[in-house]
Amino acid sequence: MIHAILGIPEQHGVATPAALEALHVRKIEERQAIGMRVTVSTSRTEIRPYVDLGRWVADCPCGAGIAVEPTWPEARCFGCGTVYTQIAWPDATTRRDIEQTLLARRTARHRNWHWQEGETLADLTAENAARPDLVGPGGPA
Ligand SMILES: [Zn+2]
Numbered sequence: 001m002i003h004a005i006l007g008i009p010e011q012h013g014v015a016t017p018a019a020l021e022a023l024h025v026r027k028i029e030e031r032q033a034i035g036m037r038v039t040v041s042t043s044r045t046e047i048r049p050y051v052d053l054g055r056w057v058a059d060c061p062c063g064a065g066i067a068v069e070p071t072w073p074e075a076r077c078f079g080c081g082t083v084y085t086q087i088a089w090p091d092a093t094t095r096r097d098i099e100q101t102l103l104a105r106r107t108a109r110h111r112n113w114h115w116q117e118g119e120t121l122a123d124l125t126a127e128n129a130a131r132p133d134l135v136g137p138g139g140p141a
Pocket residue numbers: 060061062063064077078079080081082
């Protein structure tokens with residue numbers, strides 16, 4: 001059973017921000033080598049995390065999804081190469097409450113928090129109460 005909403009280590013298989021940077025640079029160089037016009041560059045654009053299928057992610061303007069990690073200072077788009085340093089996380093209490101509410105659900109398929117669709121913590125809590133079939137131990141991750 002999964003006990004966390006998945007962040008960068010689980011999504012990219014790296015343990016540190018330095019390891020993420022090394023992986024990112026290598027992947028972007030591989031894309032450049034086959035003629036893709038991508039480059040590693042830093043953006044001051046703010047990205048805002050949400051939870052999709054049990055993973056913390058944000059959207060890049062290029063259309064790719066970006067893995068994000070609560071305690072890490074940056075996130076990196078493997079689609080276009082952009083490095084984001086402005087990540088608008090919910091405050092720690094709200095983030096913890098969202099994670100706990102979603103982790104009460106049996107499967108990652110139902111662990112979603114889409115603030116961009118107006119979804120609030122109260123909505124997640126109400127959904128857990130209204131859908132006992134979603135909540136409880138033992139389901140596959
Ligand atoms: Zn991108």
